Amino acid sequence: xxxxxxxxxxxxxxxxxxxxxxxxxxxxxxxxxxxxxxxxxxxxxxxxxxxxxxxxxxxxxxxxxxxxxxxxxxxxxxxxxxxxxxxxxxxxxxxxxxxxxxxxxxxxxxxxxxxxxxxxxxxxxxxxxxxxxxxxxxxxxxxxxxxxxxxxxxxxxxxxxxxxxxxxxxxxxxxxxxxxxxxxxxxxxxxxxxxxxxxxxxxxxxxxxxxxxxxxxxxxxxxxxxxxxxxxxxxxxxxxxxxxxxxxxxxxxxxxxxxxxxxxxxxxxxxxxxxxxxxxxxxxxxxxxxxxxxxxxxxxxxxxxxxxxxxxxxxxxxxxxxxxxxxxxxxxxxxxxxxxxxxxxxxxxxxxxxxxxxxxxxxxxxxxxxxxxxxxxxxxxxxxxxx
Amino acid sequence: xxxxxxxxxxxxxxxxxxxxxxxxxxxxxxxxxxxxxxxxxxxxxxxxxxxxxxxxxxxxxxxxxxxxxxxxxxxxxxxxxxxxxxxxxxxxxxxxxxxxxxxxxxxxxxxxxxxxxxxxxxxxxxx
Amino acid sequence: xxxxxxxxxxxxxxxxxxxxxxxxxxxxxxxxxxxxxxxxxxxxxxxxxxxxxxxxxxxxxxxxxxxxxxxxxxxxxxxxxxxxxxxxxxxxxxxxxxxxxxxxxxxxxxxxxxxxxxxxxxxxxxxxxxxxxxxxxxxxxxxxxxxxxxxxxxxxxxxxxxxxxxxxxxxxxxxxxxxxxxxxxxxxxxxxxxxxxxxxxxxxxxxxxxxxxxxxxxxxxxxxxxxxxxxxxxxxxxxxxxxxxxxxxxxxxxxxxxxxxxxxxxxxxxxxxxxxxxxxxxxxxxxxxxxxxxxxxxxxxxxxxxxxxxxxxxxxxxxxxxxxxxxxxxxxxxxxxxxxxxxxxxxxxxxxxxxxxxxxxxxxxxxxxxxxxxxxxxxxxxxxxxxxxxxxxxxxxxxxxxx
Numbered sequence: 001x002x003x004x005x006x007x008x009x010x011x012x013x014x015x016x017x018x019x020x021x022x023x024x025x026x027x028x029x030x031x032x033x034x035x036x037x038x039x040x041x042x043x044x045x046x047x048x049x050x051x052x053x054x055x056x057x058x059x060x061x062x063x064x065x066x067x068x069x070x071x072x073x074x075x076x077x078x079x080x081x082x083x084x085x086x087x088x089x090x091x092x093x094x095x096x097x098x099x100x101x102x103x104x105x106x107x108x109x110x111x112x113x114x115x116x117x118x119x120x121x122x123x124x125x126x127x128x129x130x131x132x133x134x135x136x137x138x139x140x141x142x143x144x145x146x147x148x149x150x151x152x153x154x155x156x157x158x159x160x161x162x163x164x165x166x167x168x169x170x171x172x173x174x175x176x177x178x179x180x181x182x183x184x185x186x187x188x189x190x191x192x193x194x195x196x197x198x199x200x201x202x203x204x205x206x207x208x209x210x211x212x213x214x215x216x217x218x219x220x221x222x223x224x225x226x227x228x229x230x231x232x233x234x235x236x237x238x239x240x241x242x243x244x245x246x247x248x249x250x251x252x253x254x255x256x257x258x259x260x261x262x263x264x265x266x267x268x269x270x271x272x273x274x275x276x277x278x279x280x281x282x283x284x285x286x287x288x289x290x291x292x293x294x295x296x297x298x299x300x301x302x303x304x305x306x307x308x309x310x311x312x313x314x315x316x317x318x319x320x321x322x323x324x325x326x327x328x329x330x331x332x333x334x335x336x337x338x339x340x341x342x343x344x345x346x347x348x349x350x351x352x353x354x355x356x357x358x359x360x361x362x363x364x365x366x367x368x369x370x371x372x373x374x375x376x377x378x379x380x381x382x383x384x385x386x387x
Numbered sequence: 388x389x390x391x392x393x394x395x396x397x398x399x400x401x402x403x404x405x406x407x408x409x410x411x412x413x414x415x416x417x418x419x420x421x422x423x424x425x426x427x428x429x430x431x432x433x434x435x436x437x438x439x440x441x442x443x444x445x446x447x448x449x450x451x452x453x454x455x456x457x458x459x460x461x462x463x464x465x466x467x468x469x470x471x472x473x474x475x476x477x478x479x480x481x482x483x484x485x486x487x488x489x490x491x492x493x494x495x496x497x498x499x500x501x502x503x504x505x506x507x508x509x510x511x512x513x514x
Numbered sequence: 515x516x517x518x519x520x521x522x523x524x525x526x527x528x529x530x531x532x533x534x535x536x537x538x539x540x541x542x543x544x545x546x547x548x549x550x551x552x553x554x555x556x557x558x559x560x561x562x563x564x565x566x567x568x569x570x571x572x573x574x575x576x577x578x579x580x581x582x583x584x585x586x587x588x589x590x591x592x593x594x595x596x597x598x599x600x601x602x603x604x605x606x607x608x609x610x611x612x613x614x615x616x617x618x619x620x621x622x623x624x625x626x627x628x629x630x631x632x633x634x635x636x637x638x639x640x641x642x643x644x645x646x647x648x649x650x651x652x653x654x655x656x657x658x659x660x661x662x663x664x665x666x667x668x669x670x671x672x673x674x675x676x677x678x679x680x681x682x683x684x685x686x687x688x689x690x691x692x693x694x695x696x697x698x699x700x701x702x703x704x705x706x707x708x709x710x711x712x713x714x715x716x717x718x719x720x721x722x723x724x725x726x727x728x729x730x731x732x733x734x735x736x737x738x739x740x741x742x743x744x745x746x747x748x749x750x751x752x753x754x755x756x757x758x759x760x761x762x763x764x765x766x767x768x769x770x771x772x773x774x775x776x777x778x779x780x781x782x783x784x785x786x787x788x789x790x791x792x793x794x795x796x797x798x799x800x801x802x803x804x805x806x807x808x809x810x811x812x813x814x815x816x817x818x819x820x821x822x823x824x825x826x827x828x829x830x831x832x833x834x835x836x837x838x839x840x841x842x843x844x845x846x847x848x849x850x851x852x853x854x855x856x857x858x859x860x861x862x863x864x865x866x867x868x869x870x871x872x873x874x875x876x877x878x879x880x881x882x883x884x885x886x887x888x889x890x891x892x893x894x895x896x897x898x899x900x901x902x903x904x905x906x907x908x909x910x911x912x913x914x915x916x917x
Binding site for chain 1: 519521523526527528529530532535538539542543544546547548550551553554555556557586587588589590592593617618619620622623625626716718723724725726742743744745746747754755756757758759760761827831833834835836
C-alpha cells in the first residue's frame with residue numbers, strides 16, 4: 001500500500017512503538033482504577049507515580065508540580081481560568097499568536113471583567129519590544145506567551161520575558177507544547193527566571209493523544225476547573241487515563257533523551273528543504289535563527305495555500321495550511337497578518353513540520369513534487385489572470 | 388494502606404485472642420473505644436496473688452493496626468506487675484509495630500486499654 | 515484454579531474488552547492523524563473513525579449522533595453539563611436540585627455553583643436508596659433551572675425513576691441532567707422517549723478505555739450550554755481540545771458491544787450476583803444496602819455487622835472489592851451514600867461493594883463466598899461487639915468510653 005509521507009508533526013506525531021508497547025498492558029490486564037485500594041488499583045497507582053516522575057524529570061520539575069490533564073488545551077484553560085478565578089480582575093496579556101486554547105479563554109475572561117491585551121509580534125514573529133514594554137508598564141496580573149509557535153515555529157525568549165513580567169508583578173505562563181522534545185526545556189531554570197507555569201502535551205512528542213500536563217509552581221493558587229473525586233491533588237478530578245499517562249511519561253523521557261541527536265537530523269533536513277524553497281522563490285516566515293528545528297512555514301507567491309496543500313495530499317504528502325485546530329477557519333493566518341505579512345502572501349502559507357522519522361529522501365521527493373506543482377499552478381494562475 | 392511486616396504478622400496470627408471466664412479469680416477487663424469511631428478494644432488481665440499479671444486476653448473490633456496493637460500488649464503485660472504494665476507507653480507500641488501517623492490512635496487505644504483493665508482490677512480489689 | 519485477586523470491582527472500572535483493544539490498536543499505529551487536520555488523509559481517516567464512534571454511542575441510547583459530544587470522561591461531562599447549563603440559563607433562575615447520593619463529580623460541581631451564587635437543594639433518598647418523586651417535585655421552586663439525578667448509583671447500584679423525575683422537570687420547565695456513567699450496558703436507555711436533556715457517559719465503566727466520555731445534549735427541544743473548555747472550537751464549540759482518536763474509537767466499539775450483548779449478559783451476571791447473595795445470606799447479621807429489585811444486576815452492597823471495614827478488606831485481600839466508592843476510599847470517612855440510606859457509621863464502615871462483570875465466573879463467585887464465610891467468622895471471633903451480641907447485650911444501650 002502507498003503510505004503518504006507525514007510532514008504534519010506539529011498537529012500530532014505518530015506514536016513511538018516503544019511507548020506503544022509500554023501502554024498496551026494498561027489496555028489489557030493492568031486496568032485498575034488508581035483510586036482503588038486493592039492490588040489492581042495499587043498497580044495503577046504505582047504506574048501513575050512513575051509516569052509523573054518521568055514527566056517531572058524530563059522537564060526539570062518536581063513530581064508534585066505536575067498536574068495531569070487530558071490535553072494541552074485543557075492545561076491552558078486550567079491555568080488561565082483557574083488562576084484568574086483566584087485574582088481580582090486585572091490585565092491579562094497574551095501574545096497575539098497564541099493557540100486558540102489560550103486566546104479563547106482570554107476572550108472568556110474579558111467577558112468576566114478582565115482587560116485583555118494581545119501582544120503584537122514583530123516581523124520575525126518574536127514579540128515586538130515596544131508593545132511588550134508598554135504592556136509591562138500597565139502592570140499585567142497574568143501573562144501567557146508560548147515558547148514555540150505551532151504555525152511558524154518561532155521561539156520566544158521566555159526566560160527573559162518572564163523575568164521582566166515577574167518584576168512587573170505578573171504571573172507568567174508559557175505554552176511549551178511545541179517546544180518539548182525539540183528544544184531544551186527545564187522548568188526549574190524557567191521557574192527561577194520567573195515562569196510560574198507551563199503546558200506540555202504527549203501527542204506532539206511521540207506519545208499518545210489524551211495526556212498532557214500543566215507544570216506549575218505550587219505557590220500559584222489555581223481553582224480547579226473540573227471537580228469531583230479530587231484526583232491530581234484536587235486540581236483535576238476524573239479517573240486517571242492510565243494507559244495514556246504511562247505513554248506520556250515514557251514519551252517525555254525518550255523525547256528528551258534523544259532530543260539532541262534528533263535536532264541535528266531535523267536541522268539537516270530543514271536546511272535542505274529551505275534552500276530548495278529559496279530556489280523556488282518561496283518566502284519562509286519567522287526568524288531564520290530562532291525557530292524550532294522541525295518547522296518551515298512558507299508561501300510561494302501567487303499560489304493559494306489551500307490548493308497547494310490539497311495537491312500535495314493527493315501526491316502523498318501530508319502537510320498543513322495552518323494549525324490543525326484552526327484549519328476550519330478560512331482566510332489568511334491571523335498569526336502571519338499580525339507579523340505584518342501581506343494578506344495575499346499569507347493566503348499561500350503552507351506548514352511543513354518534520355519528525356525524526358522523516359528522511360532527506362522524503363525532503364527531496366517533496367521538493368520535486370512541489371516544483372512541478374508550482375510550475376503547473378503558476379501557469380494556471382497566469383491563464384486565469386490573462387483570461 | 389501499606390502495613391508493616393509486624394502488623395501483618397500480628398494480624399495474621401493474633402496472640403491471646405479470647406475471653407476469660409467471668410468467674411475466674413483475679414480477672415479484670417478494660418473496654419475502650421466506640422463502634423462509631425471504628426475501634427473497640429477489650430483487654431482482660433489475670434492477676435496472680437503475687438500481683439503479677441499471669442495471663443492476658445483480647446478481642447478487638449478495628450483495623451489491622453488496632454488488632455496488632457492489642458495483640459502486642461497482651462504479650463507485653465504478661466509477667467509484669469500492675470505498675471509496670473502502666474508504664475507501657477503508646478509510643479513504644481507504635482515504634483514496635485512501625486505504625487504510620489494515621490494509625491497512632493490505635494496504639495493510644497491499646498495503652499488506654501491497659502489503664503482501663505488495671506483500673507478495673509483495682510476497683511474490684513482495693514488494696 | 516481461579517486467578518487471585520478476584521476482580522469484583524467493575525463499578526470502579528472495567529477491563530477493556532479485547533475486541534475493543536483490537537479496534538483501538540490501529541489508531542496507535544498507522545492511523546495516528548489528528549481528526550482536526552483537514553488538509554490530509556491522516557486527518558480525514560481519524561475524523562471518519564470519530565464520527566463512526568459517535569454514531570455507535572448514539573445508537574446505544576437511541577439518540578442522534580449530533581447530540582453526542584466527546585469529553586475526557588464522565589467527570590468532565592458532569593462538570594460541563596451542570597456548569598454549562600447553569601451558566602447559560604442563569605437568567606431564568608438560580609436554583610438547582612440534586613440528590614445526596616450523587617457521584618462527587620456532580621456534588622462537587624453543584625457546590626462550586628453555590629459558591630458562584632446559585633442555590634442548591636440536596637435531596638434525601640429513601641432507605642432503599644431511591645428518590646421519592648413526590649419529594650423531588652416538592653423541592654422544585656419557581657426559580658429552579660436545573661436538576662441532576664444519576665440513573666444508576668455507583669455504590670449501591672439502585673436505578674432511579676428517571677422517566678418520572680424527567681416528566682416532573684418537563685412540567686416545570688427545569689433542565690434535567692442524568693449521570694449515566696454506571697448505567698450504560700446495564701439498563702436500557704431510550705433518549706427518544708426519556709424526558710432527559712443532558713446525559714453523561716463514561717467509556718471505562720462499560721469495557722472501554724479510560725480518558726474518554728461523552729455528553730448527550732438534546733437538540734429538540736434544543737439545550738444550550740456555556741462551553742467550559744475553550745480553544746480550537748472542536749465538538750461544535752462545546753468542548754475544545756484534541757481528544758484521543760484511539761480512545762474515541764474504543765468507546766464507540768465498547769458501546770456497540772454493549773448494545774448487542776447487554777440483554778444476554780445481564781441475565782448471566784444477574785444469576786452470578788444472586789448466587790453470591792445466596793451464598794452469603796446464611797452468614798448472620800448481614801444487611802443488603804439499597805433496593806434489591808430496582809437495581810442493576812451487577813451490584814451487591816452488603817454490610818457485615820460487628821466487623822470493622824478496614825480489617826475486613828485486609829482479610830479478604832484476595833478479593834478486589836471496594837468499600838465506599840473508589841474515588842473516596844482513600845479517606846477513612848464512612849461512605850456518604852450509605853449514610854444517606856440511613857445506615858449508621860458502623861454498618862457503613864463494614865460494607866463491601868461487590869460489582870460483577872463480563873469476565874466474572876461462577877468459580878470466582880464460589881471462591882468469594884467460601885472466603886467470606888471463613889474470614890468473617892475469624893474476625894467475629896476477634897470482635898468484642900460480636901461477643902456482646904452473642905451474650906444478649908443490646909449494643910445501643912452500652913455507654914462507650916469514646917476517646
